Amino acid sequence: xxxxxxxxxxxxxxxxxxxxxxxxxxxxxxxxxxxxxxxxxxxxxxxxxxxxxxxxxxxxxxxxxxxxxxxxxxxxxxxxxxxxxxxxxxxxxxxxxxxxxxxxxxxxxxxxxxxxxxxxxxxxxxxxxxxxxxxxxxxxxxxxxxxxxxxxxxxxxxxxxxxxxxxxxxxxxxxxxxxxxxxxxxxxxxxxxxxxxxxxxxxxxxxxxxxxxxxxxxxxxxxxxxxxxxxxxxxxxxx
Amino acid sequence: xxxxxxxxxxxxxxxxxxxxxxxxxxxxxxxxxxxxxxxxxxxxxxxxxxxxxxxxxxxxxxxxxxxxxxxxxxxxxxxxxxxxxxxxxxxxxxxxxxxxxxxxx
Numbered sequence: 001x002x003x004x005x006x007x008x009x010x011x012x013x014x015x016x017x018x019x020x021x022x023x024x025x026x027x028x029x030x031x032x033x034x035x036x037x038x039x040x041x042x043x044x045x046x047x048x049x050x051x052x053x054x055x056x057x058x059x060x061x062x063x064x065x066x067x068x069x070x071x072x073x074x075x076x077x078x079x080x081x082x083x084x085x086x087x088x089x090x091x092x093x094x095x096x097x098x099x100x101x102x103x104x105x106x107x108x109x110x111x112x113x114x115x116x117x118x119x120x121x122x123x124x125x126x127x128x129x130x131x132x133x134x135x136x137x138x139x140x141x142x143x144x145x146x147x148x149x150x151x152x153x154x155x156x157x158x159x160x161x162x163x164x165x166x167x168x169x170x171x172x173x174x175x176x177x178x179x180x181x182x183x184x185x186x187x188x189x190x191x192x193x194x195x196x197x198x199x200x201x202x203x204x205x206x207x208x209x210x211x212x213x214x215x216x217x218x219x220x221x222x223x224x225x226x227x228x229x230x231x232x233x234x235x236x237x238x239x
Numbered sequence: 240x241x242x243x244x245x246x247x248x249x250x251x252x253x254x255x256x257x258x259x260x261x262x263x264x265x266x267x268x269x270x271x272x273x274x275x276x277x278x279x280x281x282x283x284x285x286x287x288x289x290x291x292x293x294x295x296x297x298x299x300x301x302x303x304x305x306x307x308x309x310x311x312x313x314x315x316x317x318x319x320x321x322x323x324x325x326x327x328x329x330x331x332x333x334x335x336x337x338x339x340x341x342x343x344x
Contacts, residue, residue: 009269011262011269014261099298
């Protein structure tokens with residue numbers, strides 16, 4: 001993967017370039033001390049991956065991402081773990097590395113980037129399980145009152161859209177999060193979850209029973225829209 | 240008091256002495272510049288900018304293996320963002336400590 005490094009700190013640029021040099025699949029083309037220089041470069045060149053510092057003067061890493069029409073994969077590098085919340089808003093962000101970055105942790109981020117590069121094109125269930133492991137492991141972090149709260153993905157049985165919020169229901173607790181069904185759908189593995197209605201995503205492993213146009217999950221009766229019903233039926237192990 | 244060390248740098252260099260020396264040289268050049276900007280902004284009581292400077296300096300602190308120093312820097316940065324300079328002395332002691340260390344190596 002051809003990559004560039006953007007960091008206002010020379011020490012950080014050097015460290016990231018060194019970490020890259022230990023990964024044969026990476027080719028660092030350029031390292032930029034600010035986002036503006038990188039934007040000029042990207043106007044004429046394409047890259048596969050960007051290592052991006054968030055905390056830069058004048059133009060932050062997030063400002064930079066907003067300028068990109070088709071952002072490549074991005075790995076954030078920062079000394080501030082608090083920005084992880086905001087990072088979840090961007091699909092292009094593959095991972096979030098907190099400095100000082102070790103080679104071991106760096107390699108994991110690269111593995112994620114490589115996995116994202118080769119997206120599964122079929123609906124083979126094994127591939128989808130791999131997607132779950134590589135994109136988010138078994139955990140999902142949600143931002144509630146400026147805290148990142150970890151949710152065990154398999155414990156989620158229902159996600160319901162409620163205006164600008166979604167309610168995430170798990171076996172232990174319910175969470176109301178400022179987000180959309182589409183955003184959470186991208187973070188959940190297709191092997192477990194299915195959108196059955198414009199306002200509901202269900203964990204198909206938690207279904208108790210199904211009637212004509214509804215499904216019972218725990219104590220919730222969830223409507224199933226006509227257009228989503230065939231996919232639901234296809235996913236069931238029917239006798 | 241906690242002392243700077245080269246554990247992280249050694250691990251990163253993997254025995255590549257040329258890289259190690261190059262990195263130390265960059266740190267030796269960059270650290271005093273960042274420190275000076277920090278003191279300038281502090282003198283001007285521009286605490287938001289001082290917080291930015293501390294943010295950048297804390298990477299150097301962590302690279303040099305100062306784990307407790309890093310925690311002080313994180314707390315001090317937060318204090319500055321709230322407009323107070325609590326932990327200033329402790330933080331500046333870390334800077335002095337690093338300065339002395341970089342002069343030795």
